[in-house]
Amino acid sequence: MxxxxxxxxxxxxxxxxxxxxxxxxxxxxxxxxxxxxxxxxxxxxxxxxxxxxxxxxxxxxxxxxxxxxxxxxxxxxxxxxxxxxxxxxxxxxxxxxxAMPDATTAPDQTRRTPNPVPTGSTEASRRLFAMSQPISGTLVETYLRGRGITILQGTGSLRFHSRCYYRPDDHGPTETWPAMIAAVTDLDARLTGAHRTWLMPDATSKAPVDTPRRAMGDLLGHAVRFGVPYSVMAAGEGIETTLSLRCAVPDMAMAAALSAAHLAAILFPPTLRRLYIIRDNDPAGDGARDSLIERATDAGIEALVLSPVMGDFNEDLRQFGLDALRAEIADQLIRTDRLRYLKRAA
CATH class of the missing domain: 3.90.580 (DNA Primase; Chain A)
Structure with missing residues (x-):
């Protein structure tokens, strides 16, 4: 060239x-x-x-x-x-x-695409996230608001892709659906993976596919992050569950590990002194809670559990409303954090 x-x-x-x-x-x-x-x-x-x-x-x-x-x-x-x-x-x-042609090809040839990368790799995750756009005004914002999640500042780790590829299995035909793309990052904010949630074109629900949520890249120990953690943070499994709790305490840094197994293995920031574990009300959530409490205690970190009334905090938010969720959380935060976070959120 x-x-x-x-x-x-x-x-x-x-x-x-x-x-x-x-x-x-x-x-x-x-x-x-x-x-x-x-x-x-x-x-x-x-x-x-x-x-x-x-x-x-x-x-x-x-x-x-x-x-x-x-x-x-x-x-x-x-x-x-x-x-x-x-x-x-x-x-x-x-x-x-x-939208320019490749100067090395004849006029009737298509532009050569960038070198392919392994499917599901960190590099593939990075490219997918780079090709997506911020969620403001998109179907992702509409979808989240439809789930009761209305406080969306500080969600730069989420993006929207209008035609994200979905393949039911290794041999099935490829489909395209709108999708919420979430960046999975390490403790130094380096992107290591991505999570996709495929959506209906009207954003009323997830897409009608077998597995509407899939992760890719290097996930173990890492998470989808909202806010910068210092001495206090909360960590949970799902993105929507974590964002629901964040509506009640928007100034607390939070991380979604994407599964119970990954929550149990999440890495701790070096400044962390207190960890709130966002529990899902099921056996897998109980196992993740117990493992994470043990790891945090061994690391000298105070570990406290936040438990929903129903299956998870998104169910609580949608069923009871934001004011009730704040009251529910108030009883589970220690006094220092209740004064620090809930007063400003009210």
């Missing part, structure tokens, strides 16, 4: 700098003539600045990370946010975004 072709692609991306940022750096936001985000891998924050309009300082699309001193153009953004290694894949992705 001649250097001038890559330079031309970077220039063309710069002409659509805000659209590029909204797609590949979706955890950021516009601030004046700049897009601000945590870093080039799309971590939430404000230390990286992408120029959106030409100025005496340079063309649009150039960026600088004030925290690290890194800088580059929008091709670098595509490479890092999607975890691409081969530069040819970066250029292909840029052309795809710009």
């Amino acid at each position: 001649p250097r001038h072709d890559a330079t031309d692609l970077a220039r063309r991306l710069g002409e659509h700098a805000e659209a590029v940022c909204r797609h590949y750096l979706s955890n950021g936001r516009r601030s004046g003539n700049y897009w601000q985000v945590g870093d080039v891998r799309n971590i939430p924050g404000r230390s990286m600045f992408v120029r959106l309009k030409a100025s005496p300082k340079g063309p649009p699309g150039k960026w600088t990370d004030a925290a690290t001193g890194q800088h580059g153009d929008l091709l670098d953004v595509i490479r890092e946010s999607m975890g691409l290694i081969d530069f040819k894949d970066v250029l292909d992705e840029a052309r795809s975004f710009l």
Whole structure:
């Protein structure tokens, strides 16, 4: 690939700098003539600045990370946010975004797609999450609100994909459904996997498929995270159960481990001093609770259990309402946390 072709692609991306940022750096936001985000891998924050309009300082699309001193153009953004290694894949992705043909193919040939990655791998998870969009105004927001989950700030780990592939089995035909995509991350906020919840096109329920929820990537010890944990956090199994409890205590950091087995094995942040275990009211939930209490106690972490009245906290939220859920939780939090979290949530 001649250097001038890559330079031309970077220039063309710069002409659509805000659209590029909204797609590949979706955890950021516009601030004046700049897009601000945590870093080039799309971590939430404000230390990286992408120029959106030409100025005496340079063309649009150039960026600088004030925290690290890194800088580059929008091709670098595509490479890092999607975890691409081969530069040819970066250029292909840029052309795809710009709807341009591959310069190395004849006019009647289709553009070569990026090198395939193993199905279900961490790299596949990273690409799926990068191809999805924030949930605001999407079917995911409609679906969650329909489940009684109305407090959605701080849910950058969730995204929406309008046509997510679903295959019933290894030999069945591939279908496409709208889906909620959740990022599974480690304690350093690195994406290790993804979770998909396929939805009905009207967002009234999950899709009518055999397994409407599936996870992929490296999951053990990791979780879908909401908020940054310090000395106190809560951890549960399902995303909707965890988000339901978060409606009652929105300022408490929480993590959804995606299954009872993974909840029992969740890793503890080094600053954690007290862990609330969000229990599902079933035998698997009881087993996860007991294992996690034992592990937390051995690590010098106080472990307390939050138990629902019904099967899980989403059932409680939908059946009894938010005020009743807050009252239910108040009796299970220690006094310090009750004053810290519930007073501000009221």
